[in-house]
Amino acid sequence: MAKAPQRHRARWRHEVASFGYAIQGIREALLSEPHLRFHALATAVVVALGAWLHVSRHDWALLALAVGAVWAAELMNTAIETIIDLVSPDFHPLAGRAKDVAAGAVLLMALAAGVVGLLVFGPPLWDKAVALNGHP
Numbered sequence: 001m002a003k004a005p006q007r008h009r010a011r012w013r014h015e016v017a018s019f020g021y022a023i024q025g026i027r028e029a030l031l032s033e034p035h036l037r038f039h040a041l042a043t044a045v046v047v048a049l050g051a052w053l054h055v056s057r058h059d060w061a062l063l064a065l066a067v068g069a070v071w072a073a074e075l076m077n078t079a080i081e082t083i084i085d086l087v088s089p090d091f092h093p094l095a096g097r098a099k100d101v102a103a104g105a106v107l108l109m110a111l112a113a114g115v116v117g118l119l120v121f122g123p124p125l126w127d128k129a130v131a132l133n134g135h136p
C-alpha cells in the first residue's frame with residue numbers, strides 16, 4: 001500500500017493532469033470552432049472598453065460573469081455537438097433537436113451578455129459622446 005506522502009503526490013499529479021486536459025479542450029475547441037474565435041475577439045473588445053471607460057469593480061464582476069458564461073455555454077455546445085456527431089453521424093430528428101436546443105442555450109446566454117454590455121457600457125459611452133458633441 002502507498003504511503004501517505006506518495007498518495008498525496010499522486011493525487012496532485014492527477015489534479016495537475018486534469019487541469020492540463022481542460023486547457024487542451026479549450027485549445028482544441030478554439031482551433032475547430034469559428035464561433036469561439038469570435039468570442040475571443042469579443043472578449044478582447046469588452047476588456048479594452050472596460051479599461052478605456054474605467055468601469056467600476058462591480059461592473060468588471062458583471063462583465064467577467066457574462067463573458068465567462070458565454071464561453072462556458074459555447075464550450076458545452078461544442079461538447080454536445082461532438083458527442084452527437086459521434087453517436088449519430090447520420091441524420092436523426094432527435095440529434096437535430098439536441099443540437100438546436102444546445103445552440104438555443106448559447107443564443108440566450110449571448111443575448112443576456114449583450115444586455116449586460118449595454119447596461120454597463122451604454123451610459124459611459126453616451127457621456128463620452130455628449131462630451132465630444134457638447135450637447136445631449
Ligand SMILES: Nc1ncnc2c1ncn2[C@@H]1O[C@H](COP(=O)(O)OP(=O)(O)OP(=O)(O)O)[C@@H](O)[C@H]1O
Nearest residue numbers: 035081088089090091092093095096097099100103
Ligand atoms: N445528425 C443530425 N441529424 C439531424 N439534424 C442534424 C444533424 N446534425 C446537424 N443537424 C442539424 O443541422 C444544424 C447544424 O448542425 P452543425 O453540426 O453544422 O452545427 P452548427 O450549428 O453549424 O454548429 P457550429 O457552427 O458551432 O459547428 C443543427 O442545428 C441541426 O438542426
